[in-house]
Amino acid sequence: xxEIATICPYCGCGxxxxxxxxxxxxxxxxxxxxxPVSRGRLCLKGWHAHELADSPDxxxxxxxxxxxxxxEASWEEAVSEVVRGLQGVIERAGPQAVGVLGSAxxxxxxxxxxxxxxxxxVGTQNIDSGLAAYSLPEQxxxxxxxxxxxxxxxxxxxLVGAEPGEEExxxxxHIYRALQRGAKLVTASVRRHALARLAALHxxxxxxxxxxxxxxxxxxxxxxxxxxxDADVTDLTAALADLKPxxxxxxxGLAAALVSGAAxxxxxxxxxxxxxxxxxxxxxxxxxxxSAMGAFRALGAGPRVAVLGLLGRCNLRGSWDMGVRRGFLxxxxxxxxxxxxxxxxxxxxxxxSGEGLPAWEILDQCQALYVMGDDPSRNLPDWAARRARxxxxxxxxxxxxxxxxxxxxxxxxxxxxxFAEKDGTVTNLExxxxxxxAAVKAPGEAREDWRIIAELSRAFGKPVSPQSAADVFAEIxxxxxxxxGLSHHSLQAAGGAEIGRDGAADALAGAISALRAAEDGAQAxxxxxxxxxxxPTLGTWAEEVSVSHLPVAGREFTVTGKDxxxxxxxxxxxxxxxxxxxxxxxxxxxxxxxxxxxxxxxSPEVPEGIAVTPYHHAARHRIMNIVAEVETGRPVFAPTPVxxxxxx
Amino acid sequence: xxxxxxxxxxxxxLVGRLLRAAEVIAPKRVETGDVFYSPVSSPGEVAWDYxxxxxxxxxxxxxxxxxxxRFSTGEKLRVEPVLEEKDRIFLAVRNCDVTGVNVLDAMxxxxxxxxxxxxxxxxxxxxxxxxxxxxxxxxCVCGDAGPFLKNGYDQQWTPxxxxxxxxxxxxKGQALADxxxxxxxxxxxxxxxxxxxxAKRAEETFGEFRSYIAAAMRRLTLAETPDEVWERxxxxxxxxxxxxxxxxxxxxFTVTDRLEGDGGVRERHWDACLYNCYAREASGHNPxxxxxxxxxxRFFHKLSHQWAQRNGRHACxxxxxxxxxxxxxxxxxxxxxAIRRG
Ligand code: SF4
Numbered sequence: 001x002x003e004i005a006t007i008c009p010y011c012g013c014g015x016x017x018x019x020x021x022x023x024x025x026x027x028x029x030x031x032x033x034x035x036p037v038s039r040g041r042l043c044l045k046g047w048h049a050h051e052l053a054d055s056p057d058x059x060x061x062x063x064x065x066x067x068x069x070x071x072e073a074s075w076e077e078a079v080s081e082v083v084r085g086l087q088g089v090i091e092r093a094g095p096q097a098v099g100v101l102g103s104a105x106x107x108x109x110x111x112x113x114x115x116x117x118x119x120x121x122v123g124t125q126n127i128d129s130g131l132a133a134y135s136l137p138e139q140x141x142x143x144x145x146x147x148x149x150x151x152x153x154x155x156x157x158x159l160v161g162a163e164p165g166e167e168e169x170x171x172x173x174h175i176y177r178a179l180q181r182g183a184k185l186v187t188a189s190v191r192r193h194a195l196a197r198l199a200a201l202h203x204x205x206x207x208x209x210x211x212x213x214x215x216x217x218x219x220x221x222x223x224x225x226x227x228x229x230d231a232d233v234t235d236l237t238a239a240l241a242d243l244k245p246x247x248x249x250x251x252x253g254l255a256a257a258l259v260s261g262a263a264x265x266x267x268x269x270x271x272x273x274x275x276x277x278x279x280x281x282x283x284x285x286x287x288x289x290x291s292a293m294g295a296f297r298a299l300g301a302g303p304r305v306a307v308l309g310l311l312g313r314c315n316l317r318g319s320w321d322m323g324v325r326r327g328f329l330x331x332x333x334x335x336x337x338x339x340x341x342x343x344x345x346x347x348x349x350x351x352x353s354g355e356g357l358p359a360w361e362i363l364d365q366c367q368a369l370y371v372m373g374d375d376p377s378r379n380l381p382d383w384a385a386r387r388a389r390x391x392x393x394x395x396x397x398x399x400x401x402x403x404x405x406x407x408x409x410x411x412x413x414x415x416x417x418x419f420a421e422k423d424g425t426v427t428n429l430e431x432x433x434x435x436x437x438a439a440v441k442a443p444g445e446a447r448e449d450w451r452i453i454a455e456l457s458r459a460f461g462k463p464v465s466p467q468s469a470a471d472v473f474a475e476i477x478x479x480x481x482x483x484x485g486l487s488h489h490s491l492q493a494a495g496g497a498e499i500g501r502d503g504a505a506d507a508l509a510g511a512i513s514a515l516r517a518a519e520d521g522a523q524a525x526x527x528x529x530x531x532x533x534x535x536p537t538l539g540t541w542a543e544e545v546s547v548s549h550l551p552v553a554g555r556e557f558t559v560t561g562k563d564x565x566x567x568x569x570x571x572x573x574x575x576x577x578x579x580x581x582x583x584x585x586x587x588x589x590x591x592x593x594x595x596x597x598x599x600x601x602x603s604p605e606v607p608e609g610i611a612v613t614p615y616h617h618a619a620r621h622r623i624m625n626i627v628a629e630v631e632t633g634r635p636v637f638a639p640t641p642v643x644x645x646x647x648x
Numbered sequence: 649x650x651x652x653x654x655x656x657x658x659x660x661x662l663v664g665r666l667l668r669a670a671e672v673i674a675p676k677r678v679e680t681g682d683v684f685y686s687p688v689s690s691p692g693e694v695a696w697d698y699x700x701x702x703x704x705x706x707x708x709x710x711x712x713x714x715x716x717x718r719f720s721t722g723e724k725l726r727v728e729p730v731l732e733e734k735d736r737i738f739l740a741v742r743n744c745d746v747t748g749v750n751v752l753d754a755m756x757x758x759x760x761x762x763x764x765x766x767x768x769x770x771x772x773x774x775x776x777x778x779x780x781x782x783x784x785x786x787x788c789v790c791g792d793a794g795p796f797l798k799n800g801y802d803q804q805w806t807p808x809x810x811x812x813x814x815x816x817x818x819x820k821g822q823a824l825a826d827x828x829x830x831x832x833x834x835x836x837x838x839x840x841x842x843x844x845x846x847a848k849r850a851e852e853t854f855g856e857f858r859s860y861i862a863a864a865m866r867r868l869t870l871a872e873t874p875d876e877v878w879e880r881x882x883x884x885x886x887x888x889x890x891x892x893x894x895x896x897x898x899x900x901f902t903v904t905d906r907l908e909g910d911g912g913v914r915e916r917h918w919d920a921c922l923y924n925c926y927a928r929e930a931s932g933h934n935p936x937x938x939x940x941x942x943x944x945x946r947f948f949h950k951l952s953h954q955w956a957q958r959n960g961r962h963a964c965x966x967x968x969x970x971x972x973x974x975x976x977x978x979x980x981x982x983x984x985x986a987i988r989r990g
Contacts, residue, residue, distance in 0.1 A: 001687060028707065029712070032702075033972065043886065552904070559925050
């Protein structure tokens with residue numbers, strides 16, 4: 001039995017773990033005490049990471065569509081099919097007709113080579129992350145400067161959005177331990193989740209009014225408590241005037257006493273860590289709300305403040321760094337001439353250097369799609385319409401571990417190696433670059449993602465030089481300034497290396513201006529008495545292919561789909577009784593925008609008058625109001641008044 | 649039972665002989681600095697100075713994932729059990745962990761024997777190394793499982809200033825001592841006295857974690873714990889399952905079949921009673937649908953007199969691994985504190 005030290009492939013915490021290997025098979029997982037983040041702990045997913053490598057459902061051979069059927073093929077056939085398909089589209093419609101989606105599940109090496117493939121081999125700048133609609137790279141990177149270990153000496157933790165217990169359990173573990181040593185916790189969220197029940201103070205957020213609520217607290221801190229330091233706050237006072245806690249309750253949903261209670265705890269603290277989750281990023285004014293987070297850091301007086309943005313997927317942060325992010329090249333924004341020069345040298349000539357389209361437009365517009373390690377079906381509003389559109393896509397290539405719902409539509413499916421079968425690096429939510437190590441060989445003919453991309457580049461007549469993941473990383477360390485000086489060799493120790501954060505937006509005024517236009521949230525009305533909210537931190541992993549195929553742990557995730565086959569609608573028990581509903585039963589949910597069927601769950605976590613559904617269940621239906629966010633253009637779910645009637 | 653002395657400069661010689669006789673599992677430091685019980689191939693690999701290992705011994709007797717049988721459904725159904733049979737010596741393992749194996753024996757070696765577990769168990773020999781200093785998370789003194797034991801081991805070794813004191817606790821342990829008499833001498837009274845001194849000093853090194861096991865046993869047995877205690881504990885638990893996997897005595901498993909051609913294999917995997925779907929029935933009915941009910945069931949199994957009677961003792965050995973591994977704050981020490989306060 002050997003213990004191979006590596007990194008958990010699931011959420012953005014980047015926990016250290018060991019894979020137990022016996023007879024060339026991964027047979028178990030153990031936690032890593034020596035790891036600076038996880039310190040001997042793992043969550044449900046991490047404890048079952050070995051099952052990912054060992055799942056009997058893994059793809060082991062390339063598949064090529066022949067007629068209506070996906071049939072097994074050799075790598076040679078599959079690769080020439082991909083070249084033929086992509087080149088056909090390029091010849092007819094130009095390289096920009098090809099869209100590429102990278103993956104937060106794949107390594108930096110995989111993503112970097114994919115970006116190089118898209119921009120320098122195919123010649124398209126349309127490359128983005130499949131998670132783009134509910135993560136906000138610009139805003140999160142700009143405000144987030146904390147490390148997870150900052151929680152360990154904080155005396156106040158201000159947790160905005162949902163709890164990390166579901167999305168980033170390792171961060172949750174640091175919060176639980178902080179509570180044990182006497183730190184105070186203030187929570188602000190729609191659901192009164194487990195940590196909210198343990199908080200010194202809970203601020204119940206009104207859906208859609210998240211930015212306004214944060215503005216109200218800022219007003220209290222800046223104007224009433226004078227914590228702006230030397231900054232001139234005249235403009236700011238004016239900008240936030242209508243969020244003054246006394247009188248803003250209608251707008252923010254927060255009683256003035258609650259805001260003042262939170263400010264008291266703030267003032268009593270020496271070090272505050274503000275933690276916000278993807279529930280905030282995905283909210284209807286997510287871009288504004290996240291930008292406003294920078295204002296807490298910019299307060300010139302009062303406690304020291306650090307801000308930690310949670311990212312729900314393993315290498316989301318690293319994939320952004322590699323350029324799987326609209327408008328970004330590896331390590332720099334598109335248009336950065338120095339970066340272009342660097343990349344031209346590394347990539348051997350000109351490449352498509354423009355900003356490109358965001359993921360949702362790529363899916364809507366591109367004629368050919370190349371998707372690595374992702375299934376955006378869950379992560380974009382109105383998936384049903386998009387899926388219909390995908391069926392029209394001329395050429396779709398998916399490279400993944402399992403036959404995902406997206407892969408079922410593909411023309412070519414390429415079997416990829418899992419984290420347990422490849423070397424590489426991933427970058428966690430706080431910017432910790434860590435080494436993932438191959439413990440066993442990939443099943444059948446599956447190959448590392450980066451190697452597949454390298455092979456395709458060669459088949460396109462533009463071979464890349466790296467021969468190993470370490471070689472790819474060496475190129476990354478040249479191309480991406482934040483990774484300069486790092487190598488697979490230098491990352492050997494538990495915990496890897498921490499890279500700098502971009503976090504620079506700590507100008508109070510800038511952050512405040514984000515709040516200036518905070519709007520009134522939607523109101524439930526007589527015909528539609530409940531306000532429906534899509535929550536990306538609820539049932540986050542349910543039905544995701546990377547966990548649903550785990551022989552044991554998969555059971556815990558697929559059960560949501562068994563109990564709530566049409567989607568889960570969580571209501572306060574009082575609302576349930578009022579409408580004569582029974583848990584588990586189907587109901588018709590209707591709004592001004594559409595209707596659909598879901599199954600009901602009762603939970604006292606959800607306040608009366610509100611209904612919550614997992615983001616990806618909302619995505620399956622056309623019930624909610626989908627609006628384009630002003631700042632980003634991304635489609636977001638607005639809280640939507642609905643009625644709930646007995647199902648048929 | 650007999651006691652012997654093994655001079656310091658002969659320890660490696662004895663370990664070398666053990667290595668030639670059987671697979672030796674001993675504490676081994678991996679590159680991160682963490683220590684695992686793992687097969688060693690030379691005496692130099694044994695991390696004698698370790699405090700505790702990341703995992704208990706359970707994995708060697710009840711693997712996280714194991715093939716228990718192969719079957720083929722061709723013309724005739726054929727079923728062939730897969731038993732792992734080899735001699736193994738567990739060397740320098742902690743007394744809490746040896747006690748954990750004894751609790752597992754009650755589960756797998758009782759009225760209905762588990763052949764897979766017992767095939768490994770019968771050929772295992774346990775040589776413990778008594779702790780001179782507790783680790784941060786340890787509370788074996790509360791769990792009646794260390795740092796020194798009176799029995800339950802095959803041999804118990806204590807590092808004295810000049811060598812090892814070897815106490816024999818079973819026929820297997822005696823046979824092993826007999827086979828290597830040329831390296832050993834009978835223990836002198838002052839060597840036994842030195843051990844007692846070390847044992848006393850070791851008890852003074854325990855830190856902040858305590859477990860009120862007696863009080864918790866009483867309240868659990870009499871069902872005196874109000875629901876609110878379990879609901880509150882549920883808010884301190886994220887259902888990672890870590891406490892059960894790291895526990896030397898937790899034994900829940902599940903079984904899956906993996907089909908290959910016209911046959912396949914049946915596999916057994918660790919499972920956790922804390923998981924939502926562990927007790928869920930095929931109909932969808934879940935007898936322990938509430939998280940708080942699952943916590944209650946777990947601690948009842950660990951600490952009630954009903955179960956202690958069946959197993960010969962309660963099922964907490966105080967190794968503290970649940971304290972290290974808890975993703976929130978619902979480990980044994982926190983739970984018994986909550987139960988005691990009610
Ligand atoms: S908290 Fe995240 S990184 Fe850690 S074990 Fe769980 S999924 Fe893996």
